[in-house]
Amino acid sequence: MIVIIGNGISGVTTARYIRKRSDKEILIISAESKYFFSRTALMYVYMGHMKFEHTQPYEPHFWEKNRIQLKQARVDSVDTDNKELQLDNGETISYDSLVLATGSKPNKFGWKGQDLERVGGLYSKQDLEYVEKCSEGLKTAVIVGGGLIGIELAEMFLSRNIDVHFLVRESHFWGGVLPKRDSEMIMRHMNKHHGLHMHYGEELEEIVDNGNGEACAVITKSGEKIDCQFVGLTAGVSPNIQFLQDSGIQTERGIMVNRFLETNAKDVYAIGDCAQFKEPLTDRRPIEQVWYTGKFMGETVAKTITGERTEYNPGYWFNSAKFFDVEYQTYGMVWNQLKEGQSEFIFEDEKNEVLLHFVFETDTMKFSGINNFGIRLRHQLFNEWLLQGATVETVLRNLKAANFDPEFYNKYEEAVIAQFNKEFNTNIVLEKAKWWQTLIAK
Incomplete structure (x- = not known):
């Protein structure tokens, strides 16, 4: 049996392309949700543009029709010697080939108060549900980290007339990626949005506890205190690999793979946000956390698993x-x-x-x-x-x-x-x- 951990774009693409090429038994395991959904559409659910079920590209019968089994559970550990997975419900799953497509989790950098209530990110379905829960009566939110997820969260809050304070470490927006001239154009555009307060060159020092275990303010490194009822942590993401600690699978920031997306463990592969290339492609980062690269990795590894060993070659960025x-x-x-x-x-x-x-x-x-x-x-x-x-x-x-x-x-x-x-x-x-x-x- 081919087992895929993770039902994001990488994992689901792998399953679909294996099925096109093979009749092998396929099982997708995900703790987040039973069905694959479009992660980039989460913001539009919050904004009332669609319902959550509309974010699912495939009808429920698609999986049964294509003989792709789905299981909603968390994998606690991987035993590569015996080719077994231990699930959080006590169940043991055996595999012939294993694809790790476990995605990312929001970064936390040891800030005081980072684990308080009313502090969250925007990556998973559960994150969206928590943001929705915290939005009742919400007047002011602080977002930490100037990237694409932060922009989405800001737009979500502004759609409900919630004031947003945006802490951006760089002197200009997305400065680690965009040239200054490009960034300045985006900054001018953001300045047009009423209720959005940008704080450039500013970092989080502490999230303040209201005495009941909930965030009530942030203190920046410059000493400014900003009162709020929610703190969004969007300072990037990192590979979701904690459960592999005792597996023998080589990891650094992510799961180490070669150009064929193979790990050091026999018949174990890693793709998508969680994969880290031992030898990065020319002018590319070792971890590529982008939708289209995750999809292409899924297509590539499906060929290898079905007998056509294929090197990952995504073309130009x-x-x-x-x-x-x-x-x-x-x-x-x-x-x-x-x-x-x-x-x-x-x-x-x-x-x-x-x-x-x-x-x-x-x-x-x-x-x-x-x-x-x-x-x-x-x-x-x-x-x-x-x-x-x-x-x-x-x-x-x-x-x-x-x-x-x-x-x-x-x-x-x-x-x-x-x-x-x-x-x-x-x-x-x-x-x-x-x-x-x-x-x-x-």
Whole structure:
């Protein structure tokens, strides 16, 4: 039997792709929920845009139809010698192959008061339920950590007219990821939201107990006291691996894997947020906590388990997110600071909150990556340009093909090229619109 621990995108993708290729018995175990759901949709449940059952991409009968067994339980320990799992209900499960897809948990850094009531994160279904429980009568919340989960939590609270104080360690938002110019655009957008109070260059020192074991305020490292009735801890996440302590499976920050997603234990694999590469891919972090990489890891390990040993090769970096009303995509590598030998070109329409940040090699003009805000671009086309080693001139020349939604983008194409020609003394001419599929086929 193939046992998968974790029913997020990585685990469920593994099960689906194994079933496409094999009739082997499959069991998914999850302590969080019986059915797979879209984690990014949790915020919309809180905001009243959908019910929780609407976050489930598959109907309950899907699992029975595809002969994928589901068990809601927590795995307490793994015995790799005997290929057995011990569950919290006392049950023992045997496996032939084991896939660890246990995801992440919110970071805690030993802050005084971090385990009080009315302190929580936003990662699991249980987290959402706890935030909902604490929201009755909630007037002010403090969010610690300037990342994507923090943005989601802030938007949730603001939708119910709850004041939010946001503590961000860096001098600008998401400073460990975004270049300063990109971050400043997002900061201006966030400043428009009534009830959102940003505290840059500020860190949490202590969460104050009201005497009943509940959070009632925070004290920052600068000594400021902020009264509140809830504290959201969103200072990143870390792999969920505590239950492997005595398993013999090698771990560091995450579960150590090779390029085939294999651990040091026979027939045991790790994928998704909990996996850490012994040898990271070029220009990639050793732990990749992104939806699309988790999905691709699931597809890859399914091939290996069903007899086609396959190396993980996800292609070029891609991610997407939303900062309140501004959509964000990134293709290739755009670091928060330019690397040696790189140049950049930034086009911004501040009024309409649109920004395109191109990075390329100074000597060859080879395109390295792009951050785009307020515009949707075609993932497949940018991936193809990166694979081909296209120049930034090629990318700019074909902006009409790259544009996913012409209705919102046409007015920027000429302006982008005109600004680039002026700054870099070039004479790029915009190509006539072509079907992007035709371009990729060439």
